[in-house]
Amino acid sequence: MILTMERTTRQRQAIRDALQQADRPLLASEVLEQAKLAVPSLGIATVYRTLKTLVAEESLQIVALPGENPRFEFAHGHHHHFCCQACKRVFDVHACPGDLSRLVPKGFRIANHELTLYGKCPDCA
Amino acid sequence: MILTMERTTRQRQAIRDALQQADRPLLASEVLEQAKLAVPSLGIATVYRTLKTLVAEESLQIVALPGENPRFEFAHGHHHHFCCQACKRVFDVHACPGDLSRLVPKGFRIANHELTLYGKCPDCA
């Protein structure tokens, strides 16, 4: 199951670039749309295959919001997300609440956590 | 689009019961499986229709985790979730990190937050 991405191709470069140049997590369809500007023949299957591999490598992480398709972004250190309830944009938040082990009942072991904040961004407030 | 759930039926009662008796968010398939015990003829379409209506009414909330199908649970006050990385079950966590406004840059207004903890549950640790 572990794909190795042995080769460098125009399609993969275009997909990486699309994600790297975005300042927010992208939908698979948004990645396709953006990467097609560089490689018009690009197919959605290649986008999904590449996203899956990059997620498996932990180069990318998935941002899942209720009722929406998954978004993808390059892992860039531990961080969280702020979802504006007005404009629906998702922003990175680089602060972290820190150790949360006090929150779980005895017997549970926390390895990681994800935090999503909801509210209004400066533009919409 | 707004369905009103005017009538009480065995199927709706079974679906409500399944969710109410569970101590954790359930997949649509789990709701079906459980509710079928009470109403064997129940179909998945009715489950989805009922879940959708209950979510629209804000009686239910969706729990979305990366790479997994949505889960549903009755809204029961502010709480969070723990996802076991081994057995993939999701548990409720009734503690809360509290005020998180210190985490966001100036100009952002936090109305709500969602926290998902990952690790091992007592059974899998």
Next chain:
DNA sequence: ATATGTGCAAAGCATTTGCGGAGAT
């Protein structure tokens, strides 16, 4: 009696996969 609700099967979407051909090494 009548309009809503249900089950079935088909349709819709997002995502995955098989395959023959294209391209990186």
Next chain:
DNA sequence: ATCTCCGCAAATGCTTTGCACATAT
């Protein structure tokens, strides 16, 4: 030259919907 990778189209898997019948009111 070889083996990976790509695009296409078919196949999945989850969710939604159309329709005719069942049922709560």
